Amino acid sequence: MTHHSGASAGNVPEPRDVRDRSAPDVPDQNARDRDVRDRDAVPWALGVPACVGALFLLLPLLGLLVRAPWQGLGGILADSQVLDALRLSLVCATAATVISVVLGVPLAWVLARARVRGISVLRALVTLPLVLPPVVGGVALLLAFGRQGVLGRPLDALTGVTLPFTTAGVVVAETFVARPFLVVTVEGAFRAADRGYEEAAATLGASRLTVFRRVTLPLAGPSLVAGTVLCWARALGEFGATITFAGSFPGRTQTMPLAVYLALQSDPEAAIALSLVLLLVSVAVLGGLRDRWLRAGSTL
């Protein structure tokens, strides 16, 4: 310090002194820059679990890709039983989604708007299948719609229609499990919607139903699409409630997830191939959601 202040006071030695000091300063400055950069660095206490978590997610998927019977893939997928399962899955998931939209959107509106006592209880019940083990859902459906069930018996007596162990039963099971995803998403959008637009529509002569169709629903569009896709994806992957309520009859109730599970015991190669297909569908859904709707929704 004394040297430095002395050098500053004298005019002549100063340039040299500065150069002398600047030489050791170079690594010093780098170190300081590194210190600054380290501020943005991830603390290892967070980084290590994060890496483990990411690996835990990626490794199984990687394993699937590595073990996939790429050579025999075409043959396995061309198998009629596999195609049946795939077709059944797509049809049932789509049907369940349509029912979910038709019955779920009005329900979401009521949950978001109705000022009725007990509506919060109903709201909790609607979301129950989100946390309920799907198998339990399947059992509950059996007790309700089974041949001896509360609703199943009169249904059978009156129309001769029985739901369990039929393709319709698959749709019912998938609807039961997947619909809350749609209801919750759409209800949130209805609740967050600016009621001012609905008031404006009313002053322009729109009835309540017209307000819903022309204002409320279009403004909730991005959420409706997101909820629909989530619902469809969940229905496509449904296993527990389906196998409990509808069983696993090839061509009739054996959807892809059931086919994968059963094939794993007899024909692991086929199971892997089927899993690959489901993975592909999931990735496509995710990609579609991200690019088209999640972003559009966020700008609204």
Add this chain to the structure above:
Amino acid sequence: MSEDVARPTWPSGHPADNTMAGPARGALLVDGIVRRGDFTLDLHLQVEPGEVLGVLGPNGAGKTTLLRTLAGLEALSDGTIRLGDLVLDDAARDTFVPPDRRPVGLVFQSYRLFPHLDVLDNIAFASRSRGASRRASRTAARPWLERLELTGLATRRPGQISGGQAQRVALARALAADPGLLLLDEPLAALDARTRLTVRAELRRHLSQFGGPVLVVTHDPLEAMVMADRLLVLEHGRVVQQGSPAHVAARPATEYVARLVGLNLYAGRLGAPAGTVALDGGGSLAATVSTDLRPGDPVLVGLRPSAVTLHTTRPEHASPRNVWPGTVEHLELLGDRVRVQVAGAPAALVDITPAAVAELALAPGQAVWLSAKATETVAYPSPVVARRPVSP
């Protein structure tokens, strides 16, 4: 059209018709009360067809509630709302016409244009809501684009147009519904100061073309005076004054109105020798008594800031009958003049030239003398609504 049958309350026969055909224009007659918790809005007003009523009042006075009640977004707690032959709300008979059945157009403060529809479809919304096809409703909406100088904006979304344009779209959308009553809530509040000037003149023109009663809510007195034929002042949920803009400006009923129009206003009682008013806030003024008033009557005294003269010494041999001392509190430059706030009995706002400020070397805290001619000091009967003494 079958739609007509479902709308017996509509005043004209064919709401789904061409929207250019005006419905039977009737006067708006409101006589009722809205209660919301602690707040009570007491409404007695009448607006003739073709008349523009400016509703003026401070925030929280109930201006927006008034409009929402007329539009059917709120219900009266008591009383009636009539539009021509039509009863829109009658609390006693439990008659309530819901907003979608009322021939009432409301232009909201933030316009509330539908963000998912383009300009044309926004304007076409009303006729579409009444069952017209997409094509027919658009055809009906198109003339409004020209009428409100929106040509070329038909396919724009509300987010892609300027504030002034959005204001016109909102007006077009309301007018295209062919209302018998038009309501505008702070129509210029969402605009920047420069746009406001041009839009104000435009809006006045469009409103004068509308045949039914119009209510324009505002808290800007200039806006109200430019756009309205008549003013109604709401304060604390009550109508405190109604009258022509000139009348309200000359004889404000309350301190709020006086401040808006820049007038000194004093409440007092007429003294025994008629012509002198003992002010509630202290002091007295010799005034010109405008009507048959008796000693002891409560009166308001209005005094223009430009009619007060300011002196640094007591004026000798002054002709004005009102001379009193005061202290300069505050100086404010208002365009080409300076408004001096003087404390005293009574306190007063005085307008003088900037040159005079320099000449007299005025500064806050300085003792001064004020004078005003009795001819410039006008006393008029205090409206019953002025509940507390007012003074600037």
